[in-house]
Amino acid sequence: MPALQFWFDFASTYSYLSAMRIDKLAGKAGVDVSWKPFLLGPIFADNGWDTSPFNLFPARGRYMWRDMERITKERGVPLNRPETFPQFTLTAARTGVAAAGEPWLPGFCRALFEAEYGRGEDITCDDATARALERSGTEPQEWLDKARQPGTKQALKDRVDEARSLGIFGAPTFITSDGELFWGDDRLEAAIAWAADSQPG
Template sequence: MNGCMEALQFWFEPASTYSYVAAMRIEEECVRAGVTLEWKPFLLGPIFAAQQGIKDSPFNVNPVRGRYMWRDLERLCAKYGLPWRKPSVFPRNTVLAARVCCAAPTGEVVRAIYRANFAEDLDIANAVVLARIVGPEPVGRALSPAVKAQLRANTDEAVRLGIFGAPNFLVGGELFFGQDRLEDALAWAQAPGLK
């Protein structure tokens, strides 16, 4: 790997539909590109409330946008060969799931949580369900004050960075929003700067 290459931070929220698509592909794409990946879970709820004055997903607040998003997700999952089942509850409370991602920030854990939510329609707000998905150890660590503080710090940092939705990719201070910007973020990591 080139010593000048920037790491890529993946800012994601376990309830985020488009983050599901990105999470299922990002690790493989980073390996292929030779880019170091950092997992950065955070919570969108506080950001939506503070920045947009809403207490629900924008996809629920605007039903037209929501209908488009669900159809778009079907197409994207078919395009990338990802399993897909529309969750019976959206968005799910993801505080515990995001804490688990902080406690065990690995692709295996993150993908298992996304798969449970968006392919298996499992309640990722439930500690018993999460323990079955990722094992009891990460769930136990997720309940610690240190991990709770880490998730709060990540969410505060997301606000500071100007994050307003998910997913985001941060490379050398440059922010890329949306799962469709993954390739752009990878290219920036390999050769920072405008071409």
């Protein structure tokens, strides 16, 4: 089955857009999606950035929020801007990495994004991750414990290194099995079409 990696950061607004539609679009095209939460912070730090470019470059940030308003309205997706942007999503990312391959991982990720950008909630605390785990039908405490294990912490660091070595510089990023990289929610259709056309190696 053709495959597509979906790399995203829980703090990323455009990743929210893709999280809410990728499985449906990919399913129609017969493409299997692998959800890869990671952290953009260390990659932004390589550029000398200590926060999101949407904060560092105010005109770019104002545009992003207006762009998000227009797109979510057109798609009928809720948008409520959280007080803090970007949010600190370390617990969420560690939990997502610990849950690699679990069938409830996409549902967990969507539940977190819906809380953050659909309802404008703070998702930095463990409670928010626990609620998203519950919503995806999983036992929260077991997975919060797994998120805190040294092996999980290291796995997230390794994943950030992998993202860097793949040439990832933003989120969402989609990577096909033949190594094509597509950046941005507006490239999701092109990424799926490429994945559907290419033979897995």
